[in-house]
Amino acid sequence: xxxxxxxxxxxxxxxxxxxxxxxxxxxxxxxxxxxxxxxxxxxxxxxxxxxxxxxxxxxxxxxxxxxxxxxxxxxxxxxxxxxxxxxxxxxxxxxxxxxxxxx
Numbered sequence: 001x002x003x004x005x006x007x008x009x010x011x012x013x014x015x016x017x018x019x020x021x022x023x024x025x026x027x028x029x030x031x032x033x034x035x036x037x038x039x040x041x042x043x044x045x046x047x048x049x050x051x052x053x054x055x056x057x058x059x060x061x062x063x064x065x066x067x068x069x070x071x072x073x074x075x076x077x078x079x080x081x082x083x084x085x086x087x088x089x090x091x092x093x094x095x096x097x098x099x100x101x102x103x
Contacts, residue, residue, distance in 0.1 A: 041078045043087060048076040050094045064093040 013021075020026075023034040051061050051072075058072040065086075074080040075090075091098060 037078070040082055044076050044078060044082060047087070047090050047094065050096060054094060056094075061090065061093060065089045 019031070019034075024030040051058070057069075058076070059069040062069045062072045071080070075082050075086070088098075
């Protein structure tokens with residue numbers, strides 16, 4: 001059985017605290033930039049995972065959307081910002097459908 005020391009536990013920093021320390025509080029330009037990059041990486045990961053699930057190469061996906069393999073690679077590695085239109089183009093090529101939820 002593991003015994004927890006409440007004093008030590010209270011001294012631990014939360015994920016939110018670490019983000020604030022490194023990137024600033026929510027709403028600051030540095031935090032907004034970090035969160036935008038994190039979301040871009042996340043969505044690129046979703047597309048990459050689906051591409052792999054479908055056993056498609058980067059070359060094959062690129063051919064479906066009229067882009068080079070190197071472009072797909074740079075998107076998946078987070079080296080290139082992905083515009084919404086590109087995201088939707090790739091999603092459609094992979095047969096993915098999305099709906100917009102407001103609120």
